[in-house]
Amino acid sequence: MYPNVIITDGVKFLCEQTRCFWLIDCIFSYQTLEQIAKEPFQVIDLTVDLEKQTGLIVVTDGNEIELTRQDLEYTDFPLANIRLYYTDQTVLLPREY
Structure with a gap:
């Protein structure tokens, strides 16, 4: 679907x-x-x-300037929060940076 992008092993x-x-x-x-x-x-x-199984995705430029946000009416993601990075067409965990 996205042929030119990569996800790391951690992601x-x-x-x-x-x-x-x-x-x-x-x-x-x-x-x-x-x-x-x-x-x-x-x-x-x-x-x-x-508790409500709702979520919010916020994308910033790394300097706290918000680029976009998306409300999620429903999610079954099991963690209260997670941070990912996107650079050089790669999605990675902060510890993989």
């Missing part, structure tokens, strides 16, 4: 364990927006209300 493990490949789809879909695609480094924060 692949996260997606397999939490069944959140949908999050990667969201990240890649944001790259179709010009104002986001031109940013060479992006920070993606997913925050989840575990």
Whole structure:
């Protein structure tokens, strides 16, 4: 679907364990927006209300300038929050940077 992008082993493990490949789809879909695609480094924060099973994805430029946000009416993501990076057409965990 996105032939020129890469997910690291850590992100692949996260997606397999939490069944959140949908999050990667969201990240890649944001790259179709010009104002986001031109940013060479992006920070993606997913925050989840575990009780309500709702969430929020916020993408910034790494300097706290918000590029986009997306409310999630439903998510079964099991963690209260997760941060990913996107750079050089690669999605990675902060510890993999």
